[in-house]
Amino acid sequence: MEDAIVRAAEAGGRGGAATVAPLAHTFRFFKRELEAHLVKEEEMLFPLVRQIEEAAKLAGERPRLAFGSIAHPINLLREDHQAEQRQLQRMLKMTENYSGPAEIATIYRSIAEQLRALEADMRVHVYLEDEILFPRARSLENGL
Numbered sequence: 001m002e003d004a005i006v007r008a009a010e011a012g013g014r015g016g017a018a019t020v021a022p023l024a025h026t027f028r029f030f031k032r033e034l035e036a037h038l039v040k041e042e043e044m045l046f047p048l049v050r051q052i053e054e055a056a057k058l059a060g061e062r063p064r065l066a067f068g069s070i071a072h073p074i075n076l077l078r079e080d081h082q083a084e085q086r087q088l089q090r091m092l093k094m095t096e097n098y099s100g101p102a103e104i105a106t107i108y109r110s111i112a113e114q115l116r117a118l119e120a121d122m123r124v125h126v127y128l129e130d131e132i133l134f135p136r137a138r139s140l141e142n143g144l
């Protein structure tokens, strides 16, 4: 998708570059945030969830977490989800109803299509975590 955004900027020349710049900026920001989010999950939250599940299975003690309850990292990740979804909506708005130069419009249609696919994947990601994994981890923790 980044390639398509670069192509759109090139196709539009100077005028086009000005139109494309906010999209490119939002996309780079989104990508960086999402990558950082995935690292936070893999390296911070998921190991904690595993610890809590192990403790629950063994009817053991509540793991001592540096920041208290698992609710804290969960809330941070939920905020990430909301921010990422807002950025996707912003990019969809920029690309879906674009009425600028035809060359850019064609590229934007393909970007919009990819954004919609990404948005659908993101919705599944957020649903599985916000609605299933996170509540389950919290209730396991509460039971310890």
Ligand SMILES: [Fe+2]
Pocket (backbone or CB within 6 Å): 038, 041, 125, 129
């Ligand atoms: Fe995830």
Ligand SMILES: [Fe+2]
Pocket (backbone or CB within 6 Å): 037, 041, 077, 081, 125, 126, 129
């Ligand atoms: Fe997530």
